[in-house]
Amino acid sequence: MPNVVxxxxxxxxxxxxxxxxxxxxLRRWVGKGDDLMELVCLDALFPSxxxxxxxxxxxxxxxxxxxxxxxxxxxxxxxxxxxASLVHDDIVDxxxxxxxxxxxxxxxxxxxxxxxxxxxxxxxxxxxxxGGLAQRVLPATRAVVDAMRRMTQAMMRETEIREDLTCSVxxxxxxxxxxxxxxxxxxxxxxxILSGATQPQTLxxxxxxxxxxxxxxxxxxxxxxxxxxxxxxxxxxxxxxxRQPSLPVLLAYELADAADRKRLDTIFRDESIDPASAHQAVxxxxxxxxxxxxxxxxxxxxxxxxxxxxxxxxxxxxxxELAETxxxxxx
Numbered sequence: 001m002p003n004v005v006x007x008x009x010x011x012x013x014x015x016x017x018x019x020x021x022x023x024x025x026l027r028r029w030v031g032k033g034d035d036l037m038e039l040v041c042l043d044a045l046f047p048s049x050x051x052x053x054x055x056x057x058x059x060x061x062x063x064x065x066x067x068x069x070x071x072x073x074x075x076x077x078x079x080x081x082x083x084a085s086l087v088h089d090d091i092v093d094x095x096x097x098x099x100x101x102x103x104x105x106x107x108x109x110x111x112x113x114x115x116x117x118x119x120x121x122x123x124x125x126x127x128x129x130x131g132g133l134a135q136r137v138l139p140a141t142r143a144v145v146d147a148m149r150r151m152t153q154a155m156m157r158e159t160e161i162r163e164d165l166t167c168s169v170x171x172x173x174x175x176x177x178x179x180x181x182x183x184x185x186x187x188x189x190x191x192x193i194l195s196g197a198t199q200p201q202t203l204x205x206x207x208x209x210x211x212x213x214x215x216x217x218x219x220x221x222x223x224x225x226x227x228x229x230x231x232x233x234x235x236x237x238x239x240x241x242x243r244q245p246s247l248p249v250l251l252a253y254e255l256a257d258a259a260d261r262k263r264l265d266t267i268f269r270d271e272s273i274d275p276a277s278a279h280q281a282v283x284x285x286x287x288x289x290x291x292x293x294x295x296x297x298x299x300x301x302x303x304x305x306x307x308x309x310x311x312x313x314x315x316x317x318x319x320x321e322l323a324e325t326x327x328x329x330x331x
Contacts, residue, residue, distance in 0.1 A: 021068070022054045025076035029127045030120070040116035041123070044087050044104045045079075052216070053184060053321075054079045059189040059318045060205045066195025072195060073127045074140060078187050080124030081148060085183075087117040089155065095238050132194060140190035143206075147186035154178025163243040163268050165253045172247050173214075180220075181213030188212075197258075208319060209305035216326045218299040221246040224279070225286045226296075227330050231329045240282050241275040243268045247298075249282060252291035258287045297328075303327045 026326035027044055031038035054075035061071045089095075090103040091110055097103060128141045152173045161175075162169040188209030192202040225241060225248055245253075245268070253264055264285060267278045278283050286292050306323040310316040 018053060018055060018058060018068070019048070022051055022058075022076055022079065023048055025072045025127070026079060029073070029076060029123045031082065036112070037116065037119050038060050039295055040108050040112050041120050043107060044083050044113075044116055046121065047099070048164060049083075049099055050081075051079060053082050053187040055211060056184060056195075056212075056319075057187040059322070060188040060191030060209075061195040061312050061320055063205065063315050064192055064195050064201050065314050066191070066197075067151035068315075069210045070132055071191055071194045073130045074132070074137070074190060075187070077124040077127030078183070080120045080127065081144065082183060084117040084120035084124065085148075085151060085155075087113050087120070091117075092155070092159065093238060093242050093244075093295070097238075101297050108191040112300060127252070136194050136196065140193040143186045143189045143193065144183070147182040147267040150178040151180075152236065154182075158244065161245060163245075165245055165264055165268055167245060167250070169254065171249065171252050172245065172250055176214055176221075176247070177210070181210050182215065184213030185209030201313060204313060207324075208309040211302045211309065212323055212326060213304035215299045215306065215323070218247055218295055218302065219327055219329060222248055222292060222295045223298070223331070225283045225292055236281040237275040240267065240279040243271070248286045248291050248295045251284045252282075252289045254289055255289040255294070256285060260289060299327045 001052045023046070025050075027042075030041045030045060033039045033042050046229065048209055057071055057075035057078055058068055069314070087104045090098055091113055093107050095103055096106040096163065103113075104116060110129070125141075128144060129137060154177075157171075158175050158179065163169060185206050186209070189202055192205045198206070223238070224237070225280040238244075239249070249264070253261060256264065263281060267273060303326055307320050310319055
C-alpha cells in the first residue's frame with residue numbers, strides 16, 4: 001500500500017507525527033534559546049508555518065519508496081534556509097508582520113534579524129551536510145544551493161521592477177520561478193536523490209516541484225485580493241505599499257481600460273496615497289478586470305501540470321493531494 005500520511009494542515013496537511021519530527025529536528029540544529037542568537041532564530045521558526053518545503057522533501061523520498069528518518073535533517077536544513085530568506089525579505093520590504101504576528105525585525109530589531117538570518121543559513125547548511133552517503137548528500141545539497149542562488153537573484157530582480165507596471169507578466173513569472181519555485185523544486189529533487197531515486201524519477205519530482213512552487217506563489221500573490229488579512233497571515237497591503245507589481249496587478253494592467261490603467265499608474269507612482277486606500281483601489285481593479293479569476297486559473301493550470309508529472313512514480317497520492325490543496329488554500 002502507498003505510504004501516505006493523513007491530511008491535517010492548510011497546505012497538504014502533514015500528519016502531526018511528521019510535523020513533530022521536523023520541528024524537533026529544527027530545534028536540534030538551532031538550539032533551545034540559551035542565547036540571543038538561538039532565541040531570535042527560534043522566534044523566526046516558531047510557531048512554524050506550513051513547513052511545505054521540508055514536508056515535500058520527506059514526501060518526495062516516500063514517493064520513490066524511501067524512508068523518512070534519513071532525510072529529516074536535510075529537510076530541516078531546507079526550512080532553515082527558507083526561513084532565513086523570509087527574515088531578510090521582511091527587512092527588504094519593511095514588512096512588520098509575518099505569519100500574523102510581528103516579523104523578526106519588528107520584534108528584535110534589524111541588526112538582530114540580519115544576524116539571525118545568517119545564523120539560520122549556517123544551521124541549514126550544517127544540517128544538510130550532517131549525514132547520509134556523500135554520493136547522495138553532495139548532489140542534493142548542490143541542488144538546494146543552486147536554488148538559493150536563483151532565489152537571491154530573483155529577489156534582487158524584484159527590487160528592480162518596483163513601481164514598474166510595464167515590466168511585463170513574463171518578468172514577474174521569472175521572479176516567481178526563481179524566488180519560490182526554485183527551492184520548492186530543489187526540496188523535491190533532494191528528497192529523491194537522498195532516497196536513491198532513478199534519474200527519470202528525480203527529474204519528474206523536480207518538475208513536480210517547479211510546477212507546484214509556481215502555483216503556490218501565484219496563489220500567494222492572489223491572497224491579498226481574495227482573503228481577509230487575518231486569514232492570509234500577511235499584511236494585505238504589503239505589495240501595494242511597496243509598489244511591488246505582482247502577477248494579479250500586472251494581469252489587471254494588461255486587461256484594464258484606459259481609466260483603470262491610469263488609476264493603477266497613479267497608485268504605483270504616488271507614495272502619498274494611504275496604503276490601505278491604495279490597496280482597496282487596486283483590489284477593485286484586479287477584481288473588475290477579471291485579473292483575479294485569470295490568476296486563479298493559471299495557478300490551477302500549474303497545479304494540474306504538477307500532478308501530471310507524477311505518473312509512473314510508486315507512491316504519489318500525498319504529492320497529488322498537495323498540488324490540490326495549494327491552489328485552494330486561504331492563507
